Amino acid sequence: MEINPIVLKFVYAAVVVSVIMGLCSYAVLAERKISSWIQGRVGPNRTALPLVGGIPILGPFLTRLGIFQPIPDGLKFLFKEDVLPGHVNKFYFMMAPVISLVPALTTVVVVPFGRFVNEAGDVVPLVLANVNVGLLFLFAISSLGVYGVVLAGWSSNSKYPFLGGIRASAQMISYELAMGVSVLPILMWVNAPGKEGTMNLFDIAVAQNGFWFAMWMPLSAIIFLVCLFAETNRLPFDMAESETELVSGFHTEYSSFKFGLFFVGEYAHMVIGSCVFTLLFLGGWNPLPFVTLESLGMGQGILGAVLSVGIFLGKMCAMMFFFMWIRWTLPRFRYDQVMKLGWTILLPLSIANLILYIFIIYYLDTGL
């Protein structure tokens, strides 16, 4: 039976989106658990499912880990009262959470999460849309997410959300520049003269079969990582939210499911950001530098595909852990410090880094 390829694409998309959503909900749990461990607490440890929680040893163990916690966390958003304040601009107020979530989920389409070697020996990327402008598409769409924040801040029609929205937009613009410039050395290396030019994320990952880019472009990696924290509005850069001074920033006026969308959107951004960092700097699905799945003899068929996806997801989860780890290590920057860091340190540094690698790559390519 021949399955219509368009239907198949829909099925793939549904699978990938539901995996991302699942990752988001468990990222929330991981965030709560890791926070509690770092702070010497226990964390969520009470929620039990009626049947699974009753299994002798496994049930209490899972309950203690809080495995079932995401279910009530999600249901809570569904069943809470949805308050629509009287002073808001209703259309944009309703649209803002959607606008902040949709770009995050849209960027998933170009993120390859593994590869499959078919019988003919071709390496097929496991990705929804293997477009050649992958990286460009990703930057373009993911920075649209800030419109959700700005619209939420503006349409809420009150002071704190407004300030949060303004801060978010200023911060995004400042850090987008340094972020873009910091990945240019990678693109120069991948698109060296004589090679077939590409901005495809899959090809960038394949280019790291030897050195990972984080190893010989560490400065790019650090600048990109800092900018990633700023772009995803995570601590120490969560200027848009900053509970201590802006109540809750842009989502102060939101409740129930609309707030839930913002919440999921933030974690979706984190998931995508971790994926992109893994692809660009941490060698994608290569288990170790200079070690590929092929060289281990495990690259073929379904096993190879599963292994590649597993390694990729493992690296991504490690990045997510790093996000949460940083959160409880660094206090939030002051707003002027954020701006100063962005414009006077990261941007010049990334340009200097670019110029340095222009020379290095030139000498490497021309063999001087």
Add this chain to the structure above:
Amino acid sequence: MPFVIKRKPLNLMEKLYLPEIARGLSTTFKKIWEKPVTLEYPEQRPTIPEGYRGVPTLVRDPEGREKCVSCQLCEFVCPPKAIRIVPGEIPEDSEYAHVEKGPKEFDIDMLRCIYCGMCEEVCPEEAIWLQNQFSMSGYSREEMVNNKDKLYELGGTLPDEHFKWNKKKDAAAKGGGH
């Protein structure tokens, strides 16, 4: 007296900022493996220190008599006026009739009580004690008023060896009285 804290100028490693972040990360990473300090309340209970002022209760002496003689000093001293006492006589058929009085009703409104312990301090009979219980809950205001039965149930017996009532009764039998 005002004084100035001397701050060392940052050295190069500290100015670079990233090494210090790495140091902070290692600190937080070590914290992950430490044992949590949480006391998981309903299962684990805190140890109550000596002299803790919990819920006020009434106690009996080792022979099972109420120690309270309904002098009402606690009622007068109680700052939030949480205590209400209706004094009464000890029934005629009791062995200890005419020896002392006893409370007919004794209510402590736990919604008003501030756990100051003045009732315990003022009681000449050592009859009211703030004991170890610290959590009171109920579904209505009425439920939060501890009546006499409840107070004795919470209080239990005070193991003192005075046996004041016996002595008083003996003295009365010998015609001594006070």
